[in-house]
Amino acid sequence: MLHQIVRQPLLHARFINALARMEYTGVRKMLKARSSQSLDVDGLQHALEEASHAYRLKKFALQIAAEAASEVQTFAARHCLGGDAGESYLQTVDHACEAELADLTDDGRTDLNYLLSSALIEIRADAFYPLYESALREAESPISIRGILKDEERHLAEMDQRLHAHIANADQRIERVLALEEGAFSNWLAAFDADMHAWLASHRAEELASSN
Numbered sequence: 001m002l003h004q005i006v007r008q009p010l011l012h013a014r015f016i017n018a019l020a021r022m023e024y025t026g027v028r029k030m031l032k033a034r035s036s037q038s039l040d041v042d043g044l045q046h047a048l049e050e051a052s053h054a055y056r057l058k059k060f061a062l063q064i065a066a067e068a069a070s071e072v073q074t075f076a077a078r079h080c081l082g083g084d085a086g087e088s089y090l091q092t093v094d095h096a097c098e099a100e101l102a103d104l105t106d107d108g109r110t111d112l113n114y115l116l117s118s119a120l121i122e123i124r125a126d127a128f129y130p131l132y133e134s135a136l137r138e139a140e141s142p143i144s145i146r147g148i149l150k151d152e153e154r155h156l157a158e159m160d161q162r163l164h165a166h167i168a169n170a171d172q173r174i175e176r177v178l179a180l181e182e183g184a185f186s187n188w189l190a191a192f193d194a195d196m197h198a199w200l201a202s203h204r205a206e207e208l209a210s211s212n
């Protein structure tokens with residue numbers, strides 16, 4: 001699927017815009033969840049780096065869309081491959097983490113939720129972004145997400161280390177929510193796939209109409 005997306009600039013631009021939206025939604029959730037009382041310099045850096053991922057991906061989407069930049073102007077569903085499905089993915093991960101931590105006392109639970117949900121998303125990013133990067137290199141694309149991937153690897157190491165320092169049975173908890181995250185990610189991929197096929201079908205119909 002990634003190889004097919006990367007070969008079609010308009011489809012690809014909408015795909016990158018969907019990733020940019022995810023990074024942006026991640027930052028928004030992070031800022032909302034983290035209180036000034038517990039935010040340290042690493043937390044601030046994490047939010048800034050995720051915001052820079054959103055910005056860099058947005059710029060890539062505009063670069064790939066070229067003269068069709070209006071196709072990826074906003075993060076509205078019509079400008080993103082898979083529509084709103086990315087946001088549903090984040091909601092599902094969030095709720096799964098909340099449920100997993102429900103047995104803990106209120107004290108610091110919001111911060112633990114941030115660590116757990118971030119760890120899950122970073123695990124996914126560290127699995128998915130390398131596949132996307134190799135599809136980019138194979139297609140000799142002018143863009144690269146290697147820099148973003150490096151940040152995500154560092155984030156995962158940090159989340160993992162902090163989770164283990166602050167929570168009992170961290171590995172078991174991660175395993176349990178990962179099983180739910182996998183289902184949510186498959187749904188997101190299915191939305192990409194359905195949107196891509198709809199786009200290819202309408203594109204072919206337009207080509208046929210213009211050749212007649």
Ligand SMILES: [Fe+2]
Nearest residue numbers: 023050053152
């Ligand atoms: Fe990111």
Ligand SMILES: [Fe+2]
Nearest residue numbers: 122151152155
């Ligand atoms: Fe990250």
